[in-house]
Amino acid sequence: MPDDLDRRIIALLASDARMSLKDLAGHVGLSSPSTSERLKRLEEQGVIRGFTVEVDPARIGYTLQAIVRIRPLPGKLHVVQQLIVEVPEVTECDKVTGDDCFIARLHVRSIEQLDAILDRIADKAETNTAIVKTQPVMRRLPPLA
Amino acid sequence: MPDDLDRRIIALLASDARMSLKDLAGHVGLSSPSTSERLKRLEEQGVIRGFTVEVDPARIGYTLQAIVRIRPLPGKLHVVQQLIVEVPEVTECDKVTGDDCFIARLHVRSIEQLDAILDRIADKAETNTAIVKTQPVMRRLPPLA
DNA sequence: ATGCGGCGGTCCAGATCGTCCGGCATTTCG
């Protein structure tokens, strides 16, 4: 749906969402009002869901990151999902096909905290935890082509 | 390191990174210059890594999302990592502890495309693919407290 | 062909916003 200019706008905002309209316009070769118009359209259409800040978790005390696969025990699926949503240290969770029902990302301050959180799920689901060592690919957009 | 005001600034920007300085200042109860100063400091300190746009993948043709666990065959670790980084449909990848060496998120336009990409890895690693059905928790920040 | 209408663009002006400065209060440290 978005054309080439829209894609360039998105790409530019992906690298700096706080860029001024004027700069954006300059880079895509349009006037500010036109750029503003396109931006608004992209938001209204739902292509752009919003603008956010990228925070370094380590700098705010979250030194440990884990990816947990979660398989709820029979009949516990909804309770487990509820629990996952309510735990704020879960920063991302997908419901997927396959044996593991959920895959969640956790940000915690220590192994102890990780253990404490997993304990709350232990009687409702089987879990499989992997500690993140490095991030070869940090969150990025798929090709806009 | 960041104090309460910094955390409020971050929280506000997390919900709308394009908010004007003036609005930001109004919400945290500071003047524009002070807010600007804090924002700059947060960026310089690396607490804030940058500002980005959140795009709905489905609206740009990526109707399918998968999470793939990847276990490189002996001696193939670096080749596999290289490959993962180079495939732009991989929008996120973590190197983790445990049997699975990498956990990657893929955005693709079809099952066929997913298959094509996994084929490129097939002779260098064992893979385990889970298709994302829903996202109970979409990307969010851990508690800033 | 040609005239019409809609879409998407530019230009301009008024309003808004961001940044730079000087000054003040509080805290820190010699």
Add this chain to the structure above:
DNA sequence: CGAAATGCCGGACGATCTGGACCGCCGCAT
């Protein structure tokens, strides 16, 4: 106890955004 550093505010100036008026292109139908 004094001096310097920190963090904040207000005002002024320059930059930016927004909305309106206008224009050109293209598809369509007369």
